[in-house]
Amino acid sequence: MSTSLEWGLLAPEFLLAGWAAFIILIDLFWGGLGKERLGWLAAIGAAAAGGLSLIWVGDTKEFGTLADINDYTTLFRVLFCGIGATICILSARYVKDRLLHPGEFYALILLAVIGANGMAAAHELLTAYISLELLSFSLYTLTAYAKFDLRSNEAGLKYMLLGAFSSAIFLYGIGLIYGTTGSTQFAVIGDVLSGDTSDIEWGMYMGLALIIGGLGFKVAAVPFHMYTPDAYEGAPIPITALISALAKAAGFAFFLKLFAVAFLPLIDDWRYFIAGLAVATMALGNLVAIQQRNMKRLLAYSSIGQVGYLLVGIAALSQDTASALVLHLIGYAVTNLAAFTCIILYYNWTGKEEIEDYKGLAQRAPYVALCLTIALFSLAGMPLFAGFTTKFILFQAAADEDMLWLAGVAAFFSFVSLYYYLIVIREMYVGEAEEKTRFPTPWLEYTALTVLIAGVFLIGLYPRPVLELAEDATATIFVSEELESGEDLVGVP
Amino acid sequence: MEFVLLALIVIPLAVCPLFMVIPSQYPQLSRYLAALAGGALFGLSLLLFVAYEFDGGSGLRYELQWAWLENIGFLGENGITFYLALDGIGAPMVLLNGVVIFAAVFVSWNLANRTKDFFVLLFLLVAGVYGVFISQDLFFFFFWYEVAVLPMFLLIAVWGTSSEFKTFARTKEYGAMKLTLMLVGGSVLIWVAIMALFIEAGAGTYDMTVLREAALDEDFQKVVYPLFMVGFGVLAGMWPLHTWSPDGHVAAPTGVSMLHAGVLMKLGAFGILRVGMTLLPEGAEFWAPVLMAIGVTGAVYGSISALAQTDLKYMVGYSSVSHMGFVLMGLASMNQIGVNGAVLQMFAHGAMTALMFTSVGALYDQAHIRDMTQFGGIAKPMPRHTAFFTIAGLSSLGLPGLAGFVAEFHIFVGVFEAGYWWAGVLGVISAAITATYILRMLAKAYFGPLNEKWAGLKEMRLGEQFAAVLLIAMILLMGLWPAPFIDRISATVEMIPGIAG
């Protein structure tokens, strides 16, 4: 065995998997724990995994040729575990009131987190594909989790079939790339593509197109986004939050790594396609969002819009844009979770999700209304909050790579997006609620909410620490071009 | 003194959470806190204005520079810095903001519903405005510019008033939404221009003092300057993009429209001057005639349409558009006297409009209608209120001895000096039209026989009277003795490249 695989590197993933099994067992054998506390337990597990992954801060290690554990992976691991833990906490009340089999529910969330970690850590197409599928499958199941709710069923079906369809396309793309470059490792592909590629152009570009299509589906870029609104609306609310935060973040972690390491030499070829995708995504995402009446569908289109801004980062890929993109991703994830927390709280209280139902929320739950306003303003890119700073840095970085026109279009659509956020804020503050009763204060969700809002303010007012983290993370994926070539896959002699 | 400058931003922001802590059963408590904060801000602004004197060099005093984000990604060695400094143009504007917020707090004293949230948003607005006037870093300039726009929507949508007219209706939500969207729309242009400027300068920093030295080539300036001009112009009530101003003011509560017309509209003109003309002199030179034409159209157009208004607030709204047209004319004249006049007009108009809105607000609180034609002879029951409104009106029509004349005179001289005699003549004519609609309004609503319906009107509240006296003090100070303003302003205007003799 020429290269011994340091299994220790994957400790957080093992912990998560073990914890998932542990959760299922507890659910089976010790019913007394109650659905709510099971959620907290799951959250503790996810947090522990996040903590564990901090061990590798600063050093870069290889897990064979499959994955590398460096700052990039650590950052995303912490992010994903954080998202997983938050979702578990948020869904505790929801699961208690409305769902059965909580054990599998939380286990699937932890598995999804493993998949996401895999996607970020992957250094090789197959590992990436497998983690992608792991993440996707858990999300398909979670979307269809509310067995007796027709909407959840239908959402699950659409998400599942279209997901399978697009991963088939994605696979075909990987096949072609593997065929033309002879290897599935990003670094090797990068070397081959930086050499003369005149004779393998057909397969390479076809593969690239298909990969962009497949990934486009995963992150919900426009032509491939059709499933998102239905999946968001149909899925149980915590899962909608999970999809919007975890799926998008993991998708972009992989997208960024793949394009930064593997396809960077071809940047001048695919740059304008991604830019086209970005413009289409922003345009359609923001314009259709104006029409929405359901809160979840609104956030679906808003997340499509946000994906458009992230694609701007990819289109103008460079060291600075990558770190700006990661910063914006973190900002987006935190803000989105904060927004969803408020929506989940309101749903738990009233079971309503139409925008009109938010009338008079400011009187009934001032704190939730305030936090939702902050989150929405941050999504719209208004100052004092994360959105403004992250967008500013991202668009400036993109403009630096002479994509000023794209940054301009992005700035325009972030202005358009302000309209539908203001619609919601208007309902909350200007509308009059029928009954004026105040809601009971769920202390745990409030603390989670406060932490998230603090995160939004931190990134908004003093982004230096987070940006430095992002900078170190992206530094690792850009410097590794001159990897020693010819490393084969599984160390088979 | 540096920390006094910092206090200008910290106090409003620090006060916001304090307001939230106060339980909403004690609105009086939050009003006292607001008065306290307003007073502190006014005091500090006055102190800063008086203490500022031009000491050669760049004219920036009380500089406070904290590294915020540098040597990371595309940012060079001093990248984005939290850089506060007071200069000649900023000093009067800071004073104006101090005065108007102090007055606004008293004017919105007996606001019934949700006073706490109202003051939070009001002080957030003020923090944004202060930030713009004193920050020397382009990023933070834009940051505070957006912060100033942020609370506008809620302030108008929640506390505003919808109004029905014979042929059209303007709900407060419509007014608020249009106002916010047009301002943020304008800021998109500014954002793109800032990004382009950052790349072109290549210095890897947003510090305006550094960007000022970067020799940008001519064609770049000619392309980017109109972005700044139109972007800031929207907030400055530039002619084609001014429609949010009348609608916004009609819907906004008194205190908000005081702050908004009094100070926020000056942000736009300030932006054109501080960012557009200072960093892109050739661009400003090239586009000056266009800005002049727009300014003149705005002035004449605003005053004529004010003539036809029957709603008091609409009239004041259009008069703001007209006066901001004057400011743009002053800026477009590109010479020392004209630009001085523009900055003076910013201050003068700020005080005047705030006073006008105070009076209209006071009248509206009691009479609940703003239609001029239905009032008659209310000078009888409300003599003081009439006196205040007349002083504001006279200042706006340019009666010597009041602030309006000093500013408008400088603008006219500057415009004539710059060779746009046609603009000068039109400007003077629009000043005459201003006299017409102000006096028509005074004669119709205030003088003449007392309409019995309004016999019950009582005099303005003490708080409003204090606010009015404060504003009149500013108008008279600048009208009778403008030397302190002029010395500060012209020293800095002289430093702006591209300003002719």
Added chain:
Amino acid sequence: MGMDQAWLIPAIPAAAFVILLIFGPYLPRKGDWLAIAAIGTSFILVFPVLADLLDQADGTTYVAGEKAWEWLSFDLAGAGETFNIEIGFYVDPITIVMLAVVTLIALMVQVYSIAYMKGDSRYGWYFTAMSLFAASMLTLVLANNLLLLYAGWEAVGFCSFLLIGFWYEKRSAAEAAKKAFITTRIGDVGLLIGIIMLWLEGPNTFNIQEIIAFAEEGGYETTYLTAAVLFLFMGALGKSGQFPLHVWLPDAMEGPTPVSALIHAATMVVAGVYLVARMLPLFELADPIALDIVLVVGLITVMISATMGLAATDIKRVIAYSTLNSLGLMFVALGSSAVTAAMLYLFVHAFFKALLFLGAGSVIHATEEQDMNRLGGLAAKMPITAAMFAIGTLAMIGIIPLSGFWAKDEVLAVTREEQHIVVYLVLLSSLFITGLYMTRLFVRTFLFAPREQEVYDRAHENGLLITVPLLILGLLATVGGFVVFDEVGEALGFAGGFGQFVFLHEAHGFEFHLDVAVTSTVLAGGGVVFGWFLWRDKAELAASVRDRFAPISTLLANRYYIDEIYQFAIDHIVLGAGALIAWFDRVVVNDAGVNGSANIGYLAGFEAKFLQTGRLPNYALAIVAGILLLSVVMLVALV
């Protein structure tokens, strides 16, 4: 206490104004004594300044006293120069004449007002406004630079707005005040443009003497100078109620009579004359068209005001038309660049016009009636007022011993020499008509049988506070004219007659033109006699004349319909344009422009929304379409 302290003259009333404004209501008798004391001291101060001026003068070359303080100054970028505005005063013979007139008349009027305004609810405010008016008028007169003059000019306009609209409860008073201020403001547009034009091409200063010196060295190019000067004249038009902008003066009679006496007879309205007199060197340097315009405007005003005087029935309006008439005469004098004649007429006119107004005021105060058709025969009841009014009327007509005669003859003499014969003839005809309407005024008010008995019963002679000023002014109206003679001048310590004191280029002694004197006396006397017969007893003759010339008399009664034309112009053109632009702004710029573009976004979203059909195959189709598009374009573009 010489010329250097001249700035005290406006300062004292200004101080009085400030004190009255703040503490007025709390002072005993609402502070009227303070106002009168202030204007009294100002009047007294004029004499030391005059004495100082005469001491420093040798023969007829006067050394003007000037002192200035810097009000505002900043240096211009790059040019090295500085742009500065000063506050300063300039004293020369013309200023002295104006100072004397303004302070004296103001003093008389304020004393008179104590009685006239007694019992008015805003008594204190009246005196405050009067002090402010006095201060601003004196500033205007003393100003050494055009900007300070403009400031005084506007402040005076504002005071007239305040005082005309003193009884603002009356709708007519409020409208009159508004009309006055707007009309003068329209005039001031020209004045401001003129000032800036003079500064623009001139030596970066607003100082009047420097501008005149610069012009005399040929600094300004003539057509430019003509335009600037005519703009200045536009300001004078507005303020002095000359032909196009005269409409506000008759309506200004809505204000209290002392106000009309002070502002709309003696002081404010002559500000235009003072401005043109002060800037006459510029008028002369500009090409002759400028002076001709001044002349023609003066003539037109003389003729229309005289004719309108015939038809007016309100005694104050008749006197107002007589003021317009006199102002026209002054501008005719100025048109033939005769500063001496114009200033003399101004000096003398102030006295007898104030006398007439105060007389009318005394009549109104006594009978609360100002319509001639309801007065009549008051002479018996109000002997002093009647006597003084008679003196005033005769002075206005220009009968031999009274001051009016001397001044009018100077003007007639000058026009005969300088101008075309037609101008002289027109002036003579105006003399005749003046005789007519002044006699009509006197006869209808004071002589023959009273038309309404109960008005007659109410009439009574007023107290000393009203009659004493009348007596003083009556004396001045008779004696004022003699100042023309050189001997009288020397007796008073001047270098000679009025001609030696106030002149444009060189002093000239008084020469008596017998032929002019005779013709004017004949015509004026004829007017009086003819008028006497027309309006005797029941004025049957006048009635028959009016019926025969019915169309003309209605035309005159309606003041040549000029007011209606202006009102029509305002309603349709100005307000119409306003309504159009307001509509345009709301519908086109706002609804179409702003909302329109917003709706485009909204509709685009609306259409795109329905792409989301909810059916899975459509979604798959979208994905396939995306892939196809992407791969085809990529292959075509890149391979």
Added chain:
Amino acid sequence: MIPIDNFLVLSAILFSLGMYGVLARRNAVLILMSVELMLQAVVINFVAFAVYLDPETFTGIIFGIFVIVIAAAEVGLALAIILRLFRNRQISNVDEADLLKW
């Protein structure tokens, strides 16, 4: 040896057939089958590349095996969801499942 192009063509044909099947079919199960068809096309592709291009390493083949495993898992999951839908609403036609739209 058979040139590699034949395999590539075969897999391309199978792939497009599968894609057509997904678009044309209305029944959920048949759509699932078409997706599986596409996955098998991918497997052929991988194996062909592995054998022809770098015979000494088995990357392609291992990839193929994993794809088959994942395809199987996918079928299990998809059928579960389709059954759920059928049990709740007695429909399997995808067009009728359009509660969530606009």
